[in-house]
Amino acid sequence: MSQTTLGDDELFGEAAEEMRADVEEHLDQARAELPAAADVWETEADNVLGVLNGLRSALDAGDAEEHLRQAKKWYTMGERADAFEDAADLAAAIEDLESLIDAIGEAHDDVSDLTNAIPELRGSLQEFEDEETEE
Template sequence: MAQSTLEDDELFDEASDEIREDVESALEDAREALPEADDVLGVEGDNIIGVLNSLKTDLDPGDAREALREAKKWYGIGERADAFDDGFTDEAEEEVARIEDALGALEDAEESATELTDAVASLKDSL
């Protein structure tokens, strides 16, 4: 019976390591999918509407939301299985919060750029 328990413990440890790697990989994918600050700040266009449309394109989070979802899914499984040490748990939760904040800021900025684009287009039609 002891052999079976040892094997089960080893398998659990191996699975825990794989889940942690999956979380770390998905968080890295999410970070990499976020736009670079220089890309957002360096927009170009022939006129204000072109600049705003360029900005909206550069504010696209790409696959960051899906990668974050994947990280949270694997994190949730690992957390329920009590597969992580406290250090990893704290780091992962902080990174998830940072990425969620960045995604929220991108969403807010994109919404503002869309509203401003509409306002400028409306103003142009009015003048």
């Protein structure tokens, strides 16, 4: 084996370690952006709209999607370069995090829909009650 090949293999090994570290770092940063379970569950609102607004805010995943995207990018590069000896743990972590972020996004959308619908429904009910009182 020539000196160049040994140096290239060593550099490739270092690059693979750095790539794995980048993936792990972005996964950690994505996890840190996720809402806390208590923030999604507990509330101190005075009415339903306050609860919904608080929940909608709590369901903000911040930059988790961007960090996940970066993790997936570096993971894909490492996989294609066959740089990882065993990357099953990274693949599983990416998949789990992606599913969780998708679920948070769907819940956020559902709560947003309710947040918009409840005031309209309240207004309609109030009008109905007022009409009933007038008769």
